[in-house]
Amino acid sequence: MPEHVVRLPNGITMPTLGQGTWFMGESSSAKKEEIAALQHGIDLGMTLIDTAEMYASGGAEKVTGEAIAGRRDKIFLVSKVLPGNASRKGTVAALERSLQRLKTDYLDLYLLHWRGSYPLSETFEAMEQLVDAGKIRAYGVSNFDLDDMEEAAQYDNGNICVNQVLYNLASRGIEWDLLPWQKKRNIPVMAYSPLYQTRLLKSSGLKRVAEKLSITPAQLALAWLLHQGTVPIPKSSSLRRVEENRKAWDITLDQSVLDELDAIFPPPDHKMPLDVL
Numbered sequence: 364m365p366e367h368v369v370r371l372p373n374g375i376t377m378p379t380l381g382q383g384t385w386f387m388g389e390s391s392s393a394k395k396e397e398i399a400a401l402q403h404g405i406d407l408g409m410t411l412i413d414t415a416e417m418y419a420s421g422g423a424e425k426v427t428g429e430a431i432a433g434r435r436d437k438i439f440l441v442s443k444v445l446p447g448n449a450s451r452k453g454t455v456a457a458l459e460r461s462l463q464r465l466k467t468d469y470l471d472l473y474l475l476h477w478r479g480s481y482p483l484s485e486t487f488e489a490m491e492q493l494v495d496a497g498k499i500r501a502y503g504v505s506n507f508d509l510d511d512m513e514e515a516a517q518y519d520n521g522n523i524c525v526n527q528v529l530y531n532l533a534s535r536g537i538e539w540d541l542l543p544w545q546k547k548r549n550i551p552v553m554a555y556s557p558l559y560q561t562r563l564l565k566s567s568g569l570k571r572v573a574e575k576l577s578i579t580p581a582q583l584a585l586a587w588l589l590h591q592g593t594v595p596i597p598k599s600s601s602l603r604r605v606e607e608n609r610k611a612w613d614i615t616l617d618q619s620v621l622d623e624l625d626a627i628f629p630p631p632d633h634k635m636p637l638d639v640l
């Protein structure tokens with residue numbers, strides 16, 4: 364298998380570091396910069412782009428659509444259906460709207476953004492239908508804790524390919540049970556808010572360790588998530604920070620660094636409720 368990809372349970376491969384898009388598409392004045400940042404990331408190999416119908420009410424998908432125009436074949440495109448749309452028919456209709464905004468005819472991965480009131484069996488039936496129709500290559504979930512994953516496993520025929528959850532050095536609760544459960548089943552964790560929306564970068568401990576390694580706190584936070592076998596999807600609208608984040612792929616953390624990080628950001632010693640934003 365080529366470097367920097369992970370194989371999903373259905374056999375397709377996904378890059379291990381991607382780009383988020385939350386808060387993109389909110390203002391027309393920022394659009395040019397956002398598109399340039401996404402395209403720069405793509406050129407540097409960060410071809411996984413994570414978006415959602417929710418972000419800027421479709422605005423982020425439109426920005427993504429412009430960024431990937433002419434290079435769709437290189438992209439691993441992820442979007443998400445809102446729980447309120449996740450009925451059998453609603454999921455199919457929401458996907459069609461997302462595809463129009465993204466100016467493409469398929470997604471690589473379609474996620475249920477979080478659990479709502481529609482039965483999982485209905486949502487997954489729709490997802491299966493979309494896979495069969497060639498409109499999505501894989502499907503998964505987001506913000507699912509272990510009990511949700513166990514319940515989902517009753518309805519997905521082993522086809523859930525990803526669970527996207529909040530995971531970063533300052534929020535390690537999933538290491539108690541969810542992460543090992545998913546690893547055992549080869550269902551990758553996609554780590555959202557990997558920089559805790561910059562809050563993590565203010566940590567003096569993180570800054571100290573990063574400085575010793577001559578890397579930035581963001582690179583250390585992302586390299587640690589890669590070391591954990593998860594798929595971080597940092598969002599940046601800046602060319603410089605996109606470049607900085609890409610370099611996380613080239614960083615190897617040795618045991619002494621991992622121990623130091625454990626001392627600053629202790630792993631969980633009991634079950635914790637899934638952290639969400």
Ligand code: NDP
Nearest residue numbers: 383384385505555556557558559560581597598599600604
């Ligand atoms: P992140 O942890 O990725 O942080 C984004 C913030 O960090 C932005 O303000 C960005 O600013 C800044 N930033 C990025 N790189 C650097 C850097 N190298 N140094 C300093 N600052 C940096 O937060 P997000 O919440 O955006 O999470 C990432 C993605 O995960 C989202 O965009 C979205 O796609 C997904 N997500 C999914 C959720 C879900 O429920 N499934 C929930 C939340 C997020 P700037 O742009 O100016 O560089």
